[in-house]
Amino acid sequence: MEKFSSHTGVGVPLRRSNVDTDQIIPAVYLKRVTRDGFEDGLFAAWRGDESFVLNRPEYAHGSVLVAGPDFGTGSSREHAVWALQNYGFKVVVSSRFGDIFRGNSGKSGLLAAQVDDKVIGALWAYLEEHPGAEITVDLETKTIRAGDLEDSFDIDDYTRWRLLEGLDDIGITLSHEDDIAAYENARPSWKPATL
């Protein structure tokens, strides 16, 4: 995973709450067996609408998505994270994330930055008033800046550390292989097995 310290890019105001992962990428787009090529399915149902924010040229190259509460609820599909990344997003800002989506983001290197509702409102207003304006999201200091706006965002310390260092989760766990083996040796024999 690439290290993530700070990102500056065009902010995209997505004035919607409860954007579940079926809306981020519908199931019919989940048939690929790779981690790339999912950008076509991103917000597929809305992309046909000319007025949809990503269809406006000012926001077309957006890399920081600003969404309402409960972004990424529902299905566990990590394809939702990949679709956002494949499209070019590096950061999603919301006032509340679905748990699994937030976890998936951290594993894949997409920064899920949680802010207060009022910050979302202020960012939406700013980005709509200044279409194509950039937002800076600094993971070192956990701050978000756009124009004169500056506020802090939340992310759990462990995910922040892993993103800053660009660390592979599996590698970290395998460094504790002895602990896993010790645990396995102590498991009761009646626990079920599939083979």
Place this chain on the structure above:
Amino acid sequence: MGKTLAPRTLAEKVWDEHVVRSAEGEPDLLFIDLHLIHEVTSPQAFDGLRLAGRSVRRPDLTLATEDHNVPTLDWDKPIADPVSRTQVETLRKNAEEFGVRLHPLGDVEQGIVHVVGPQLGLTQPGMTIVCGDSHTSTHGAFGALAFGIGTSEVEHVLATQTLPQARPRTMAVNVSGSIPDGVTAKDLILTLIAQTGTGGGQGFVVEYRGQAIEELSMEGRMTVCNMSIEWGAKAGLIAPDQTTFDYLKDRPEAPKGTDWDAAVEHWSTLRTDDDAEFDLEIDLDASTLTPFVTWGTNPGQGVPLGANVPSPEDFVEETDQVAAEKALTYMGLEAGTPMREIKVDTVFIGSCTNGRIEDLRLAASIVEGRQVDPQTRLLVVPGSARVRLQAEDEGLDVIFKEAGAEWRGAGCSMCLGMNPDQLAPQERSASTSNRNFEGRQGKGGRTHLVSVPVAAATAIRGTLSSPADLEQI
């Protein structure tokens, strides 16, 4: 570990039993007892293993089945859609290469992953169970700590049989009283989600408890736990009891002989201690429950069947008002319309929420001797091949077919419309599944989430209905 004498909740007990490693400032490393996989969320995980030269640490704690993307017609023939076929074949190749047990299409144990685990007896109390599917919470019905994960985590579990997890908060949902006749576990959970909202359970492992929960069958408990994710909970679970043990006894993968005795002895300890404290408690009186249906585009947008479609002004918060307005437009509904007057094109009975044998028996008992409304399609999709065979053994398929329903093969089917079973744009469904999101069952499709009895009665009358609305025969 280090957790000793302090009173603990059920979730904390199961958690503590699975901590491989715990360190300050880090998530706990949890051992995973059972990893279920399917074709949609696993290919990239296996690719990751290959790229890093890693193997599957515990194929003996891993089980694969094909469910999300499989046809429910002509399942004995090659899959027509080449992209779907490639995905299913990729799972078959990966299972073979990495030595994972697979129940493919056509196998008697194939089916929706959350139906297969319990019916094999692999899902047992006190286990940690994960799957790259958010409805993994279903297995919590057995007192297991079960939750959905993403593909990166699937790869992590394949490689290490563990997951780093931050300790969640705990919540109790205390359901007092008894569920009235004609009302089901589905109505209970839909009512709860409407009260709490889709984010109300976020960050919590929820224990459902109280008289109404204890009185539920295992199937009903699975329905409740299944939809935990729909109010944002990390997992939902129910303390194991005699109902649980009776369900598990003699299942193919359940412990046998002295192992059974040892297991039951341990399972019996898996209860929340009397003086344990939850971070949050919610109370619900089951005796006030009525058939409950959704009108909007998330599972929290629901009302009693006897109510009217709400108006955006009925909501206090501005975000709820905006969401209601968007939902009404998408659903093609007018505020004030009685829910019972909403005409439905397709009824879907199935899914990991309501696709088990008890659900099919209940549905069949309602449609028996009646005819599906001529303008309505009824699709009945068993949750697993075993459920299909059992239903056919009992003659349920004949009852459905004689009523004019379509009887299909096992899979996720129209719950998520990944296979050809989809709604057309603006087509309206009453569905026993778990999500009424925009486009979930097909682009532009309009979904009302309902219980099994409401689904069956709706198929007969053609408008949202309960069995009480049907003419007596």
